[in-house]
Amino acid sequence: MSKSQIKLIAHRGLHKNREIPENSLLAFKKAIEKNYSIEFDINITKDEQIVVFHDEDLKRVCNIDKKIEEVDYDFLRNLSLFDTKEKIPLLKEVLTLIDLKKDISLIIEIKKHKNIGVLEKFLLEMLDFYKIDYFICSFQTDILFWFRKNRKDLKIGLIFEKVPKKFEKYENLIFLYKYLKIKPDFISLDYKLFESKIFNFCKNKNLEILIWTVRKNNQYNKIYTKISGVIFENITL
Numbered sequence: 001m002s003k004s005q006i007k008l009i010a011h012r013g014l015h016k017n018r019e020i021p022e023n024s025l026l027a028f029k030k031a032i033e034k035n036y037s038i039e040f041d042i043n044i045t046k047d048e049q050i051v052v053f054h055d056e057d058l059k060r061v062c063n064i065d066k067k068i069e070e071v072d073y074d075f076l077r078n079l080s081l082f083d084t085k086e087k088i089p090l091l092k093e094v095l096t097l098i099d100l101k102k103d104i105s106l107i108i109e110i111k112k113h114k115n116i117g118v119l120e121k122f123l124l125e126m127l128d129f130y131k132i133d134y135f136i137c138s139f140q141t142d143i144l145f146w147f148r149k150n151r152k153d154l155k156i157g158l159i160f161e162k163v164p165k166k167f168e169k170y171e172n173l174i175f176l177y178k179y180l181k182i183k184p185d186f187i188s189l190d191y192k193l194f195e196s197k198i199f200n201f202c203k204n205k206n207l208e209i210l211i212w213t214v215r216k217n218n219q220y221n222k223i224y225t226k227i228s229g230v231i232f233e234n235i236t237l
Helices: 025-035 091-098 118-129 141-150 165-182 197-204 217-228
Strands: 008-010 037-044 048-050 105-110 131-136 156-160 186-188 208-214 229-232
Touching: 008 025, 008 105, 008 208, 025 037, 025 091, 037 091, 037 118, 048 091, 048 118, 091 118, 105 118, 118 141, 131 141, 131 186, 131 197, 141 156, 141 165, 156 165, 165 197, 186 197, 197 208, 217 229
Parallel strands: 008 037, 008 229, 037 105, 105 131, 131 156, 156 186, 186 208, 208 229
Antiparallel strands: 037 048
C-alpha cells in the first residue's frame, strides 16, 4: 500500500490545541482544506438532538458540570469550545459542510449513551438524506449490534484500545468476545496494539485496520504500509 492509497483521517477534525477546538466546524473546515478524511464523535441531547462532541459531560471542553444527555440543545447552543468563538455543532451542520466535498470520508464514532436505537435511527435518517461516504464505529458492542440487527448493509467498525495492565492477560479474550459478537467490517485499533496478536488476527481475517491516534511522524512511517487508514492529530502528513 502506497502513501497515496492510505486514508489520512484527521482526529476530531484538524484541530490545534485550543486555538482550533476539536470537533468544531473550524477544525472540519481545516481538514477539508487539506483533503483529509475526518473522524468525529456524536452523542444525543435530552431533547434528542445529535451533536458532535467527544465527552459525555461538558467539564473539559466547556467548563460546565453537566452531561450532554441531561440537557437540551438550547442549553448547548451558545456554549463556547475552550473559550473560542466555536460552538458545539449539530450533526446536520457537519453533514451539510461535508456534503459539498464528495471525496471526503467520515469516520463517525458513536459514544456510549442510553436508549440505544433513538440516536441510531435519527443518524441513519440524516445519512440517507446526505450522499456522503461514511463509516460507523464504536467501542460499544451493544450499539454496533443494533446496526447489525437493523441495517445489515452498513459497514461498521469495532474500536478497541489497550486494556489496563491489571486486565492485560485477558486482553485477547476480551477482543475476541467483542469481535465474535459483532463480526465487524473493520477494526479501529489503538496504536499501542500495532503488531500485537490482536493486530495479527485482524490481518489474518483480511479486515481493514485503522490505527489511532498517531501523533508523531515516525509512528506513521512505521505503520502506513500495513494498514488501511491512520487517524492522526498534531502532525503534518
